[in-house]
Amino acid sequence: MAATPQAIKLALMPGDGIGIEVMAAAERVLEALTQQHKLAMEWETLPWPSTSWHREHGEMMPEDALSQLRDYHALLLGALGDPGPSSDAKRYKLPDGISLAPLLTFRKGLDLWACERPARLLPGAPQYLADERAKDIDMLVIRENSEGEYVNQGGRLRPGSEDEVATQLEVFTRRAAHRLIHHAFERATERLKERENNGTQKDFLCDEAGKQKAQVCLITKRNAQPYWGEMYTDVFEQIAKDFPDIGVHHELVDAACMKFVQSPWQFDVVVASNLHGDILTDLAAVLAGGLGVAPSCNINPADKHQPALFEPTHGSAPDIAGQGIANPTAMLLTTAMMLEWLNLTEPAEQLRQAVAKDLQTQKNSDQKSRSTEEVTQAIIRNLNSMS
Numbered sequence: 239m240a241a242t243p244q245a246i247k248l249a250l251m252p253g254d255g256i257g258i259e260v261m262a263a264a265e266r267v268l269e270a271l272t273q274q275h276k277l278a279m280e281w282e283t284l285p286w287p288s289t290s291w292h293r294e295h296g297e298m299m300p301e302d303a304l305s306q307l308r309d310y311h312a313l314l315l316g317a318l319g320d321p322g323p324s325s326d327a328k329r330y331k332l333p334d335g336i337s338l339a340p341l342l343t344f345r346k347g348l349d350l351w352a353c354e355r356p357a358r359l360l361p362g363a364p365q366y367l368a369d370e371r372a373k374d375i376d377m378l379v380i381r382e383n384s385e386g387e388y389v390n391q392g393g394r395l396r397p398g399s400e401d402e403v404a405t406q407l408e409v410f411t412r413r414a415a416h417r418l419i420h421h422a423f424e425r426a427t428e429r430l431k432e433r434e435n436n437g438t439q440k441d442f443l444c445d446e447a448g449k450q451k452a453q454v455c456l457i458t459k460r461n462a463q464p465y466w467g468e469m470y471t472d473v474f475e476q477i478a479k480d481f482p483d484i485g486v487h488h489e490l491v492d493a494a495c496m497k498f499v500q501s502p503w504q505f506d507v508v509v510a511s512n513l514h515g516d517i518l519t520d521l522a523a524v525l526a527g528g529l530g531v532a533p534s535c536n537i538n539p540a541d542k543h544q545p546a547l548f549e550p551t552h553g554s555a556p557d558i559a560g561q562g563i564a565n566p567t568a569m570l571l572t573t574a575m576m577l578e579w580l581n582l583t584e585p586a587e588q589l590r591q592a593v594a595k596d597l598q599t600q601k602n603s604d605q606k607s608r609s610t611e612e613v614t615q616a617i618i619r620n621l622n623s624m625s
Contacts, residue, residue: 246580248281249310249545254289254337255554256564257316263566263614264314264573270618271577271585274625279582282310287340289321293330298340304347307545312576313344315549316569322559342390344547345383350536351414352421353381354575355519355551357502362597363527367499374440374503375526378425381515382418383536385409386466388512410466410511415473419456421539422509423481426452429506430483442506444485454478455487457494457510457518466511474509491518498522523551530565531597533572537579548576564610567593570617592620 248268252261265281272279285291286299298318300306307313319337321329344350359365359375366372392405430452433439442453456474460467471488478486489497491514497504498518502525510518523532532551538544550568558564570593577586596616600608608616 244278246277246279246312246582247310248279248576249307249313250281250283251287251313252283252316253287253318253554254321255317255319255556255559256322256552257318257554259559259562259564259610260550260566260569261314261316263610264569266614267570267573267589267618267621270621271589274588274621275582275585277582277585281314287318289330289332289337292332292336298336303340304343307344307348310545312580313545313547314573314576315547317550317552317554319554320556321554322556323561324556324559341549342388345536348544348547349384349538349541350544350547351382351384352418352539353383353515353519353534353536354425355379355381355522355532355534356575357519357522357526357532359526360531360594360597362594362600363531365527366524367502371501371503372525377502377505377508377522378429379508379510379515379519379522380418380422380425381510381519382414382512384512385411385414386512408466410469412469412473415470416477417540419454419470419474419477419509422454422507423477423484424539426454426484426507427481440506442485442487443504444487450483450485452483453485453487453506454481455489455494455505455508457489457491457508457514459491459514461490470511494518495521498525502526519551529553529568531567531571533568533575535572535575535579542579546576546579548572548579562609562611565608566610566613567597588621588624589617592617592624595620 250261250265252258271277286303292298318340320331357375357377357379359373387408389407389409391407391409395403439451441449441451444450444453456470458467458470460471498521508518523529529552534549534551536547550572552568555564570589574586574589577589
């Protein structure tokens with residue numbers, strides 16, 4: 239008799255604000271997919287990390303949170319931050335340094351050293367650039383997640399006085415640079431094969447080599463921050479030799495911001511430091527339809543036994559929290575990324591198609607006029623029609 243496959247265990251962490259609403263939508267979609275595909279998958283909803291947990295316990299999550307999370311195969315997070323509603327001036331609101339701290343704790347404590355944020359303009363999603371070529375936006379921004387500008391080393395001397403001094407130390411290691419950049423080239427290779435298989439090949443401008451069918455663009459500020467910038471460049475050039483089919487390009491971060499707006503269709507895979515990637519991914523998300531349709535994941539590509547963390551790019555949106563109008567699209571696309579990571583390829587693709595169909599159906603209508611419930615029901619109907 240064949241062994242019963244071990245159930246995939248998920249931790250659902252709604253968090254704050256609209257995270258609670260979009261997580262409810264994700265759970266209903268997971269229920270539909272589990273039933274349709276008879277998936278051996280189960281999940282538990284955790285009340286932490288969250289502002290409400292802090293209000294009750296004086297901390298965002300239990301001391302042994304990381305130990306508990308290692309028992310799951312993947313983690314799905316709604317949002318962290320201001321819980322809202324913003325109209326309530328007396329609401330229990332924490333400084334960002336406290337409410338968002340679990341994100342850094344998860345990324346570093348679980349060694350989730352790569353953050354991937356795809357930016358693809360789906361038909362029907364808002365197109366903010368007038369240029370028709372903007373319809374071809376399909377880039378993947380890979381951000382370093384474990385060190386760099388966010389190591390949180392430094393301090394404040396004589397705080398509050400006129401003589402105050404604040405220091406914020408950046409730490410970059412060759413080991414972290416190598417694994418990140420190597421992963422970027424591997425992902426570019428995968429994307430090239432996908433385009434070859436589905437007949438959607440493109441040309442990308444690359445340094446020295448002219449146009450190539452795939453590209454990795456390195457983002458630094460090596461003219462003003464030469465130490466880590468030149469180290470990244472050295473590692474980049476070394477790894478590129480092992481991937482002759484992948485074109486290479488380099489941009490300074492300020493020029494990259496400009497070119498993201500001028501010609502985002504010219505980027506394929508972008509690899510950047512923690513801070514630069516944080517900024518560039520929000521810009522890329524808006525160019526690809528806005529934060530409301532932008533998924534994200536934090537992964538350890540070298541160790542899939544570590545539970546990866548999946549979260550939509552948007553925040554807790556305190557201005558609309560509790561009103562039932564949060565768009566769950568980004569959360570559902572993030573859920574699809576999670577399913578793909580768990581090797582549930584068919585349900586993942588089905589969910590992406592269901593979301594894409596909903597966006598296309600609503601192309602000429604006002605997306606903001608629909609409630610969270612209406613969007614969720616529409617996508618579940620699309621899923622049911624595919625079964």
